[in-house]
Amino acid sequence: MKFVECAPIGRRALSEFVYAGPVRKEPRNETVSDADLSEFLYYHWNQPAVQTELWQHRPTGIWFYFERDTATDRIERVYPATKGAAQ
Amino acid sequence: MPLGLLKYAWKSPESMPRFFPDETPLKKHYDAVIIGGGGHGMACAYYLAKEHGLTNVAVLEKGYIGGGNTGRNTTIVRSNYLTSEGVAFYDESLKLFEDLSDEFDLNIFYSTRGHYTLAHSDSALHTMRWRAEVNKFHGIDSEVVDAAHVKKHVPYMDTNCGGHLPVMGALYHAPGSVARHDAVAWGYARGAQSYGVEIHQKTAVTDIRTVGDRVTGVQTDRGFIETPRVISMVAGSTPTVAAMVGLKTPIEIFPLQACVTEPVKPFMDTIVVSGSLHVYVSQSSRGELVMGASVDPAQLHSTRSTLDFVEGLTDQMVDLFPFTSRLKIMRQWAGMSDLTPDFAPIMGKTPIKGFYLDGGWGTWGFKATPVSGKTMAHTVATDETHHLIQPFSLDRFERFNLVGEKGAASVGH
Structure with missing residues (x-):
């Protein structure tokens, strides 16, 4: 896991x-x-790249941004998804 | 054939004719280049040569023939789709499949099994009725049956699902079949070669050259080839190939995993799919249970397998077939499926002249192998989009004219 x-x-599963x-970026x-x-x-x-994605932690309902490499599945950075925080 | 084999008992094995001829050097110019040596690529090459007389064609494959999603699917063929566009298209494919063994003189082990899509809820049953009516309107053998019918024809199934999600009925599609997937690619490949098509394995395309909005050639790791027509049939690598000509697509890549159990005696001659439990299963001619589930939860360009998948799948499978708790998983694998927002493929011409796209095959590509080859060959040879694939053009998303096939995807996504 x-x-x-x-x-x-x-630390969460x-x-x-x-x-x-x-x-x-929403128009x-x-x-x-x-x-x-x-x-x-x-x-x-x-294409395979590091991209910023939205993920929700179900038990707490908190939304996060994950910076994840879609070629290797490595999660490189995690931070709370507050307005304007996406980088 | 078995008697014919005897004469090789006294000769060296090298004297046997090879299934595929030896590789030749790349030529400088081809009338068409197909990228991707899977079922779709081989079928397209075959029909280009056989029906349109276009034989100066090369199929370029980065790995080996049928080593991509052609060899990774769960081999199910059916045509009980939800939209008229989908039904017409997949039914043509099913009819072509039925004659392939004769056409290739190669047994593709096409076996008509009957296909049950289980409904565990009122809303699922509603969709089944809808699908059955669309299917019947198009003359396809498809009907809604009750739980007792399912129980009778799939005797080892616990239709009560351990009390968790009782089976309320099913969509029964009698022509639903399985086939040996590699043999389909091999048969088309050998057929195409007999007409003079060249197949180059271990040849990767690194770039596609264009002048203005027209294709002029492809750069490979074995040199440059001039060609006025390039057909991309690369499933999970479609975004990468499309980017070579500067095209964005709505195709996102998600891994789709599958596994097989150890072989057991034949006990199930049907194909069973459950959307609510996210599983599908059939028993292969070797006795293994071939099982699959939904795609992985997030985008990924990789064919890695996970334990999470096997745990999730077997958890549901044991509800449906309690005795499978005693079986062991023998192998598991994954393919990169190229999903589209409306669960229908993207086929035909593109804004780049001479660049044809056959992608967006997600989890439904194998069953379309013959018809996609045939319709793409028509489109490439005549430069007119075949009527069966007109609804699947790349620009339908610009026009917000989607096909809406999600309700017929085998399991929920």
């Missing part, structure tokens, strides 16, 4: 977390064009 070091809640996908709802919206929703490079 894989464990994750999470600053506020300590990865199976306690739910994956919610990579963080992407403004009111002004976005169809082309930009489809780009945001669907068209991505999706």
Whole structure:
């Protein structure tokens, strides 16, 4: 089993977390064009890389950003998902 | 054939004809280059040569023939999909599958088993009815049956699931089958070669060259090849190949794992799928139970296996077939499945002229092998999108015109 070091809640099993996908810059709802919206929703490079993802710790309900390498599955950094914290 | 084998008893094994001829050097120019030597790539090469007379074709494979997802799936063939587009497409595939052994003169062990998709809830049963009606409208043998029918035809199943999720009914699809997956790729490969197509294994494509918006050639680790047409049939590597021509796609890569148990006497001649329990199982001709589950929870470009997967799968399997608690797992493996947001493939032409895409095969690629080869060959040879794959174009996401096949994916994702 894989464990994750999470600053506020300590060492936790990865199976306690739910994956919610990579963080992407959301366009403004009111002004976005169809082309930009489809780009945001669907068209991505999706290549192996270190990406910032949203994960929720189910037992506590706390959301985290994971910086995870999608080639090796290594989680390189974990920090709470507060507004504007994604790097 | 067995008598024919006798004469080799007195000769050296080297004198036997090879299944595939020896490799030749790469030529400078091909009329078409197919990237990916799996079932889809080989089928496309075969139909390009056989039906369209395009024989100056090379198939480039980074590893070996059928070593990717072709050799990693759980070999199920069915056509009980949810959308009209999906049903028409997969049914054509199933019909092609039925004749492949004769066409190749090679036994692909195609075995019609009957396919049960179990419903453990009212909402699941509702989707089954919906699927059955869509299927029947298109003339496909598909019906909703009750738990007693399931009990009778799959006698070792605990239809009460240990009291946890009792089986309420099932979608029964009589033509559901299994086939020897490697043999499908080998048969197409040998067939394509007999028409003069070249297959180059251990040849990786490192770049695709374009001038303006037109493909001019591919760079490989064995040199440069000029070609006006490149067809990408690389499943889990699709984002990487698409990026070579500057295309973004909605394809995300998730590992899909599977495993087999030790062989046991034949006890189950059907294929059983449970969306609620996230498992599917069939018994191979060797007696092993071939089992699979949903894709892994997060994106990953890797074929690593995990213990979490086996634990989760067997936990559910024991609910469904209690006696399997005494079986041992023999092997497990993973493939990189290329999922799309609407659970339908992405096929056909792209904004880059001469670059054709066949990807987004997620967890449903094997059953589409013959029809994807055939329709892609048509599309490449005539430069007109085959009518069966028009709904699966890459630009459907720009037009927000998705196919919506998620309800027919074998297990919940």
